Amino acid sequence: MNIPVESYFILSTLLFFIGVYGFVARKNLISILMSVELILNAANINFVVANRFIFPEQLEGHIYSLFVIAIAAAETAVAISIIINVYRQKKNIDAKSINELKY
Amino acid sequence: MNHEISLVVVMILVLLADLTIGDKNKKASQLLSIGLFLAHTILCFQWSNSFSPTEAFSGMYLTSEIHMFVKNMLNIGTVLVFLYAYYWNTHENKSHAGEFYFLTLSTLLGMYLMISSGNFLLFYIGLETASIPMATLVALNKKREESAEAAAKYILTAAFSSGVMIFGISMLYATCGTLYFDGISANFSDFNLSIMGLVFFIAGIGFKISLVPFHLWTADTYQGAPTSVTAYLSVISKGAAAFAFMCILMKAFSNYPEAWKEIMWWIIVVTITVGNLFAIRQKNLKRFLAFSSISQAGYIMLGVIAGSDQGMASLVFYTLIYMFTNLAAFGIISSIEDQTGKVSMDDYDGLYDTNPKLAVVMMLAMFSLGGIPPFAGFFSKFFIFMAAAEQGEYLLVFLALLNTIISLYYYLLVVKAMFIKKSDSPLPTIKIDNMSKVGLIICTICILALGFISPLYSFIAERSFGF
């Protein structure tokens, strides 16, 4: 069976918006991070699919997605560390709780 | 390529210095790192004199004279930041001084790559290299709750925005089939998907330049971060991002300007206005400068919308002068904060009576930011407005100018606090350390002189021709 290209893109778009929703809606900072991952993966899917189906003769997309994954890992690491730092002070990682700075 | 290489070398050396002598002799290691970076800066000037356009990673990395200039500019800015940070690093931030230098330099490296990238991949790498260490820098002072919060907000928004951006890039890739800027400019058309890609990309980079509506993290992060880091954020990273943004627009989307000119028009108007409106009510000076920097970013974008050589030249010139001006302001704020921990505008009442020098420098900075002649800010503003006007954007220029009235209002508020208002408990007379003193003197001289040194502008203009 072959799946039309569009459906991949629809999938990725869905994934993207799920990620956005998660980022905006989830309480826990960790899960917010996870939804960021979703967004990144949505992008990755785009890259890979575009490369595989539209421009099969090159590798840019694949490479790019690899880099994205790598960088995402780094990003998450730093984010986690900061979140831990937040936890140290607030004793929770609720997104609502970090609004000392405002206006 | 020399810049990057030597920077990497410096980074490693700094790291080593911190590891080896860092624990025993903090001062020495710090001085060493500053010295090393100073050397790097000077070397860079050397190299940019004998320059040949280089290209590496099969065209992913390419550099021209204006890139050199901007990198040198960033170097100088970083040096100034280091000078300011020295006191803080030797007192409050003793334990993490080493990291400070290393991380700052790594963000700088990221910006280098970001500036001279010829391909979205390298650009993305550069961007992330610039922003991820930045988060740790913001979080650097672990004791303060604000710092952590600011860092959290920063990293989350950064991650989010970079996600959005690469999603956009993926769309561009899907439509244009390449990630090279020139390739994109060849294949770019008003195909909706690619326009969406463009918009997502603008959003991603707009986060770094803190354009409205992608700016909301700015104030909180600026306020929470250690002041030196705030200075670095507000000047270096913003400037680099703005320049990179213009480069990319020029390279990748130049043959289809209708797509982004309209967008930028609105973004600029909103950015300037919102920045000013929010700045009016601020009492905390760091936060105040955050919003002021937002509106300044709006002015910088005028160069982008001009989309011409002159636009590029005036953008660089503006960024340069903005750098010195803002660093002067931050220099005052940080040295006062380091010694008294006061950052509120009310604390500055009657500053002139106790610390005349500081007050005067701050006033110069404020006037320069407000674009009052004969200080440098006036010239940069005038030229960037001219660049926009050249493209017939008179209405935009007019709106921007009306906004300068508002901005002048809040800049004058600071002046008023320092000079006119009387305070029953004014700040004590402050003895600022020599490092910051040097930094401040440099900034002051530049504020007073740069406007009159016309060769500087022509120097930039020649290089920015066609870049």
Next chain:
Amino acid sequence: MEQLASLAPYVLILPLCMFLILGLFGKKMCPKVSGILGTTVFGIVSVLCYYIAFKYFFSGDYQIGDTFQKVTLFNMEWLRMNQNLVISIGFLLDPLSAIMLIVISTVSLMVHIYSMGYMHGEGGFQRFYAILSLFSFAMLGLVVATNIFQMYIFWELVGVSSFLLISFYYFKHSAVRAAKKAFIVTRFADMFFLIGILILSYYTKTFDFGPLTQVTDGHVEIVNSTMSGVTLLGFPIISIAVFLIFLGGAGKSAMFPLHIWLPDAMEGPTPASALIHAATMVVAGVYLVARLFPIYSFEAPHVLEIIAYIGAFTSIFAAVIACAQTDIKRVLAFSTISQIAYMMVALGVSGYGGVDGLGYTASMWHLFTHAMFKALLFMAAGAIIHAVHSNEMDAMGNLRKKLPITHITFLIACLAIAGIPPFSGFFSKDEILVAAFETNKWVFAVEYFVAGLTAFYMFRLYYRIFWFGEPENGYEHEPHEAPLNMTFPLMFLAAVTVITGISWAFGKFSFTEFISSDYSSYEIHTHWNIALPSIGAGLVGILIATFLYLEKTGRPNKAVSYIKKPYIWAYNKFYIDEIYLYVTNNIIFQRICQPIAWFDRHIIDGFMNLLSWVTNKTSEETKEVQSGYVQQYAWVFIMGVITIVLLSINL
């Protein structure tokens, strides 16, 4: 010619220098010195004036046949507006200005002398003389003006020196108020004068009197060629122009309804009143009309008619008021108004050239004689006030023995103004009546009545002062005759009054030789058919006055009781001042200025403040956007992206 030309500048320069010297260094001098200095210098000036006038009239160099020529002794460019419009300061000598020179120098000199006595021991004695010199300078400059703009310049200067003299006792509210009133009312009139000048010069492209009064075959060519046929709102533009100019003159000469400032102007020291508000400045209006007479006469006869009517009304109006006043200076002030109106009437009814121009001649001569005897009257009044320390009639009476010289001179002046031969006043007034009779019967009737009225109120004044019995509670200290430096001017002017009259009576000299509308002399003789009735009128007036006021009786009150209402009205000057007061305070200040000021503060300025308020308010209101919740930031972020996408993609 050259000689006069070399002398002429000093006529203007000397008084100016005196003003500067006394003004700047007066404080350093002792009063006496400054007084003597001022008087002597002005003495020189008047000698110069006499000499110039004498040369002009009698040397014969200046007349061709029996026609006097206009000569410009000097004329220096002061300000150049454009190619043809030039303001220059110069010295125009013709019969008109020559006569005026004599009048001004004589009266002014007398006043200088008189003031030495009258103002003796007053604070600001030097200031008084300084301003006196300034006024003399301005007035002389006015009459010798070579162009209408020079006239305007000195016009303003006499205005301000009058202001300064009225407000001489600046620490008195009443004086200040009077001075302000005088200045503003005349200023108001001057505005019309200016506009008139503007209109005239716009068409004729010149300020110079030379062309403006050049008559060629029944027309003032330059005016006729440029302005005839031009109309504004249906009126011929030239009439509007000259009428506006006349309004300027009406302001200075206190024609109704711009007369209100003159009575109040009596707040000033009496010598000043004698000089400015009786003899010289107030006739400037007459002089102005006489100066431009050819234009009025040929190009705007209707305006001339209007002038006649205004004059007639003013003369009777003022005369009636004068009958009811009790302050002697005010009586004199109103009589001045009425007499000036007489002159205006004379001009109004006059024609041009030869005997038609009788009115012109008469008015000029009346100007001359009136200047003399009215100055005399004022100075006499001054002497009386000096003696009894009051302006009110009730504080006087029975002074004829106590002030003999004053009494005699005053009487002479009264007879003159009442038009009793052989005093000068009779003849001039008689000619005016003749001229009026030949032109306009109505005006004649009015003037005839006024002649009688004049006689009445003047003798009412005379009897109240010198007869009528002492005031109830006597004099706190015995009134005594004024010193010589005060009485001499009285005697001198009285002599002038008598001599001019008599010499005319015996046909020794005829005024018409000197001045006439076209500057060429002509023959006239007294018209007894008019003269006798006018004398009769005068006598009747005097008799009534005698009947009422010779002794202290109940008659005056009884007489008043018959005409209660009119008397009250006349006593209150027909409430004209109140009307003015109402207009200025309640309309201009309350209804115009206040609202404008309010509008400025609250609407215009309020708008500016509103802008800043709105900005600050929005800033305050929008702070919720910066909520501090990172997720909301992301929300705004993504919404921004989506909006932009929707705006920019082409669906």
Next chain:
Amino acid sequence: MNILSLFVIIPLVMMAVIFCVNGEKKSLIRTIMSIGGFALLCTSAYLTIQFLELRQIDSTSEFLFTESAMWYERFNIHYSVGVDGISVAMLLLSSIVVITGVFVSYAMEEKVKEYFLWFLMLSIGVYGFFISLDLFTMFLFYEVALIPMYLLIGLWGSGKKEYSAMKLTLMLMGGSAFLMVGIFGIYYNSIPEGSEGTFNIQEIAANVQALKANGGDISWEYIFFPLTFVGFGVLGAMFPFHTWSPDGHASAPTAVSMLHAGVLMKLGGYGCFRVAMYLMPDAAQDLAWIFIILTGISVVYGAFSACVQNDLKYINAYSSVSHCGLVLFALLMMNKTAMTGAILQMVSHGLMTALFFALIGMIYGRTHTRDIREMGGLMKIMPILCVCYVIAGLASLGLPGLSGFVAEMTIFVGAFQHPDLFHRVFVILGCSSIVITAVYILRVVGKILMGPVQDKHHETLTDAVWYEKVAAFGLIAAIAAIGMAPLWLSNMIGGGIENIAKLFTYGL
């Protein structure tokens, strides 16, 4: 070196010197200031003489003493200076006001050093504006002159000074926002084919004329003329942009009011004339009527609202609105005579109003009130000051022999030469202002100088001291000099006017 540059250099040097002097040595600073001010006065006097002589020889070239040095060749920005009769008159005016201002602020005790530094910066801006022929430098100096006002008023002012200072600064900056757009518009639209743009006023004017001659498109003038005119008009206190002036003047310290009303407000008129009308004559001619109405309003309006003010400075501020309105009004009449009158009016009003503010300052310094209801009969107490005040008043209500009369009459006569009835009607409206002026001047004179002494405490007050006398007499001398012998001045100015007047239909 060019003599004109001295006008910028001398104050700069003074600034440098005073900066080095210890702030406690007040008398020393004052001495430096008076010496420098005197030097400036001499320079301008010398310049005037030189100018008149040179005019005899070279009557063709529009500007004399021209000098030009390339600054930003990218935009062809020069530091180019030069003067014609108008600017010479303005420079003379500025020098007189500056030196008298220095003398008036002799009594200043608080933060003398800073005060004079800002004062000098202000004067640099003023001088620079009048000498420069380059739009960029002109604008630069213009804003240099504006900003010191903020601190001068805010720090040394009185009353609700902070509010007024902020309002003044922001409104004037708003004006310069309009102006900047106008400048850009002129710059880019006046560029002839195949050559690069220029900021030099003369060249721009030439280009615009050439453009028009070649039937090029000049519709842009109709957008940028109003912007430029309003931009300068704000500083020229044109209705309805005048409201900064009453508050600003009321709060400012004496010398600053003098310099501001005396000279700075003239920048507005000068700019309207030199930039807006000179560079965009066609639009100026077609759109004049709008501004004639506005300025005509401000002439009468200012006079009327001055009639009911009770604060001396407010009265004077509103009369300034009226008089400066007359300046713009006359400029818009667009013929040589009226324009000459306008410039004369600038000079004379500059001197008059400076004298007024100086005297008000001196009176205020003694009575500590500016409310006319609380004063009276001062003539007895301080005769010299009061006589000076009366003279100032007479000058401002246009007494012949003082400068005001010359200016106003030139304006009225000149303006009335305009063949269009509309203009002449408005001239007549303007004439009415001379009466209203008399009303409010006499109101003040009669109220505070004459009449019985109001406040017994005032009886002990002293009369003017030497430096006050110097200031007042100096100004009076200038006023009288112009009033007595106006011919040379009006000819000098007229020479400059012609070049611009000839661009208009009824110009000459």
